[in-house]
Amino acid sequence: MANVLFLAKEDLPSSMLPEMNKFMMYQGLSKLADLCVDSRTSYEHSTSIDEFQDSLSDVVEEDLLLKIKESSKFSLMIDERTDISVHQKLIIYIRILEKNNVDVVLPQKYFLSINSLYRADAESIYSKVVNTLGEKGIDITKLTKISTDGASVMVGNKSGVVNRLKADNPGLLATHCIAHRLALSCCSGADVIPFLVKVQEILNSVYKYFSLSPKNTAMLEAIQKITPGQAVLQQVPVEPRTGDDGLETFEFQGHTIRDSSKQRQEAVSICDSFSAGIIRSMNDRFADNHDAGVLTSLSILFNPAIAKDSKVKHVDVVAEYLCSVGFEGCLESLGMFMNFMQSLVDSGNKIVGNSRDSANLAIKKKDVYPAAAEAAERLLVAPVSTVDCERGFSKQNLIKTCLRNRLHDANEDPPPTDQDSR
Structure with missing residues (x-):
């Protein structure tokens, strides 16, 4: 069973268990040979492994539910996303209060569940959250905070998920993930500046030029061998030369690169506009x-x-x-x-x-x-972000790949890790 847990934690396929057992017996762990009762009973079949995983999951879940029951308050972090098999998923993390060895109360975060959604609308998400808490015997009246990505389906004024939960629990407070708000502020600050939009288009074109062509990628690798690491930047003069014509010039590997005061003033103006746009957007979003x-x-x-x-x-x-x-x-x-x-x-x-x-x-x-x-x-x-949900989806993508795209929800639950606790 320890081997089954190891495979699950390391995102390795269960089909590796027989070979892993053989390797450990080769290393001297002879007791594993007792698992092979006869030619038909070895406890290495996929059915047996599923039962082992279910048993381990039950123990982990019972321990978590006990901690939740002992906590006077809890909060939720929820998010939804489409997986590789084009199914919509809702992931839920829970934040509770625990006492450490010296009776200091500290907040701890844990993975709670990942479930399929028939539709990613407010009614479906709300029903899934309430049903999940009910099935696990979690008292929803102890829910005090919820954090989401700020999508309209989550925080809509009329029928969003948050408002539906507030109707059940009037003292509930909601937060829009601080990381999402910061990212949206940066994007909106750049999207209104034509120069930065053009820069983004150029960068995307450069990326596509190399990523879609083995020949171009080989050329890039050859350039990297000639100028490894930060050698390119180190060869560029810190202060370019100013010529009689007012242009600032420097030479680099046979190329003459020219600048002008007007271009620099434009660059400073663009930076000021970008900074002002971000500040304005952040003030609006963080109001x-x-x-x-x-x-x-x-x-x-x-x-x-x-x-x-x-x-x-x-x-x-x-x-x-x-x-x-x-x-x-x-x-x-x-x-x-x-x-x-x-x-x-x-x-x-x-x-x-x-x-x-x-x-x-x-x-x-x-x-x-x-x-x-x-x-x-x-x-x-109180949670301030849904970053744990993002980590949970990243973990799901490591488990549910293009070669394992028919896994059902029970097999997708990522096992608790130290990162979940933190």
């Missing part, structure tokens, strides 16, 4: 809506580097949010915790060195500051 405003206030609330007087309006925002999820009259409790935390900061106590320390302090003092503990748990469990 605080209600959910983002609550998350911002939560992070400021537990930041010991920010003075207490600067947190007044953020305390009000958090108190209003907690009241909306059933914590009535929590403003006074939050104020008392702020005074307690500020006194520790003023005395130089290192127990509140960062936001995570402050949140753990509130959780440990839950009996005294219940509202602050509730806010701390909701902050710690």
Whole structure:
């Protein structure tokens, strides 16, 4: 069974198990020979391997579901994509709270499921998420945050997945993946500048020129052998020469390359326009809506580097949010915790060195500051991106290839790894 687990973790085909067992017996592990009961029973058939994988999966899932049950809050990261067999898939990662060996509460992320979608619309995705949680016995009322890629099917104002989940769980907060927002900001900043659009077209043409022709690729490799590594850049003068005609010139391997002040001014203008476009787009995409405003206030609330007087309006925002999820009259409790935390900061106590320390302090003092503990748990469990979903799809693409494109969902589930935990 350990060999079966090894093959699954390393994305190796199960058909390698017989040869792997033979190799290990050759190395001296003679006990594996006991698996061969007779000529027809060797526990190396695909059916036996499937049963081994199911058993291992059940153990891993039971351990994960126990951790989820023990966590007071959890959040989800979801994304959908089309796989190599042209089937739409929904992947779900879960973020929970766990205590380490010294009783410090830390957020941990785990792969939860990957499922086929008949249609990638809001109703199908919403139903699949709810059904997956129900089948695994996960209490949806403990769901506090969800992170998506920001697609309209996910965050649509009328019938998006997030709004449907909020109808079931009014205290749910949603975030648009920070990595997706940054990428979209960069793209939109470049798409409005004709020069950068032209540069992108030239780069694509150069790539196609070499990637689609073995002859051209061989020529490129020959050039690389002549000028290995960064040798080309090292041979270019740092400061070109300025001639009598005002052109800046430098020689490179028999070629004369000329520049001018006008071209440089245009380049600076393009860079300024690109930077301004990115900043403008980021301001639009990162503007605080209600959910983002609550998350911002939560992070400021537990930041010991920010003075207490600067947190007044953020305390009000958090108190209003907690009241909306059933914590009535929590403003006074939050104020008392702020005074307690500020006194520790003023005395130089290192127990509140960062936001995570402050949140753990509130959780440990839950009996005294219940509202602050509730806010701390909701902050710690909040995801800011769906990068784990992207890693999960990358793992799926390593497992489900053009030669293994008929794998069903149960065989596609990537086994938990250290990366999933982080």
